[in-house]
Amino acid sequence: MKKPGSTGSPALLAVSSHLPETVPVSALQDGLSLSDQQIRRFTRLYGLDRICQSAQSEAELMLAAVGKLEELPGREEQVRYIVRAKGLRTTAPYPHNPVQEVRAELGLTRAETFAVADHGCATGLLALDVAATLLAEDGDPDALALVLFGDKTLTPFSQWVADVSIMGEGMAAALVGATGDHDRMLGYASRIHGRPDGQIDMTPEIAKQARQIYQDALEEVVLAACEQAGIGVRDLDLVLPHNVNRVSWTMTGDRLGLPDEKLFLDNIPATGHCFCADPFINHQSAARLGRLKPGDRYLMTSAGLGQAFAAMVFEH
Structure with a gap:
């Protein structure tokens, strides 16, 4: 990443999110085998109340977030990279590849597409740094990267971190440029x-x-x-x-x-x-x-x- 204050610092050109319907924490008690004490800890102490849950697929959730990026339409040809930030290593059963489904649906066939993982929930910031590095090396000041954030919870293992938090299925998307006048x-x-x-x-x-x-x-x-x-x-x-x-x-x-x-x-x-x-x-x-x-x-x-x-x- 370029040093602060330098000309042409990478920037978030646009950020969007998609929050699906929610369920109360208490509705997850049986599925996650939570005790009454754990429910009280999550709600009264930790401040959790409702959790994003959706019947949509991971690709559908990501497309819903990208669909709210008002700055993307008309600039699809400038998208050089699609970077999928994954909190989980595996988020869909083989042979499904949600990010490739998103690429195809959006018609971004010229974009190099890959996923970044293994930093857990810190992977989103890693993906931004990777996108900024690629754009800086690309040489085209108009080149863009589309970065996708969030995961689908497929199993009880991915639905909560014991006595820490309960996971939701909200998704976000960001359009990243090599330069920008805000963010x-x-x-x-x-x-x-x-x-x-x-x-x-x-x-x-x-x-x-x-x-x-x-x-x-x-x-x-x-x-x-x-x-x-x-x-x-x-x-x-x-x-x-x-x-x-x-x-x-x-x-x-x-x-x-x-x-x-x-x-x-x-x-x-x-x-x-x-x-x-x-x-x-x-x-x-x-x-x-x-x-x-x-x-x-x-x-x-x-x-x-x-x-x-x-x-x-x-x-x-």
């Missing part, structure tokens, strides 16, 4: 605190390790991204986090010295944790509500299974 990327940092055996499943041992390092690891990438952007954490006007739960973000805000009004947590009760789509769903919501103003510096940040952490700073 410019100023800094990016990521870090994986992986295990030698490569295991990411939240066993009791791994869950304990995750709790021990979570706040330190998240603070590390937030500070690094802000440093690359040439600002301090307290210079941020807004934080667009992953919607994991209210408690973790209250603790993070206190640790970073950020007041509650700088943390955009509105969607936690409305959507559930929609994998790597969360920061982009929050971006659209915040923009619609007038929480992002021209010149604001804001931060997107996420953490994923496998102890992957990422943060990215933008100027609106």
Whole structure:
């Protein structure tokens, strides 16, 4: 990624999201074998209320998000890359390939199409950095990348993270340019605190390790991204986090010295944790509500299974 303040910084040219119908947390109790105590923890303590669930396929959900990108029609020939950000390694049974279905449906036959994974719910920011790098090397100032965020929950394993959050099926899409006059990327940092055996499943041992390092690891990438952007954490006007739960973000805000009004947590009760789509769903919501103003510096940040952490700073 180019250095902050440089000419031609990569930018989010447009962001859209699709939020399907929702169900109350209590409706998932039997399917996920949740106890009454777990339901109370998720709702009363963690702030979850309704979870996005849909009968639509993953391709249909992604197409619904892309369909709301008003800046895309008429610019299809400029789309050089389609990057699929996957919080889960596998999101559809073989031989289905949802991102190729999206490519074909949109008629973007000239676009190189691939998926990025293995950073869990932090993969969305990784995908943006990959898209920005490819566009910078492309050499065509008019070239675009279409980045798709979010996952379909196919199994109970992918529907919740034990005692952390419940996953939703909201999707987001972003049109990325090599340059732009708003939503410019100023800094990016990521870090994986992986295990030698490569295991990411939240066993009791791994869950304990995750709790021990979570706040330190998240603070590390937030500070690094802000440093690359040439600002301090307290210079941020807004934080667009992953919607994991209210408690973790209250603790993070206190640790970073950020007041509650700088943390955009509105969607936690409305959507559930929609994998790597969360920061982009929050971006659209915040923009619609007038929480992002021209010149604001804001931060997107996420953490994923496998102890992957990422943060990215933008100027609106």
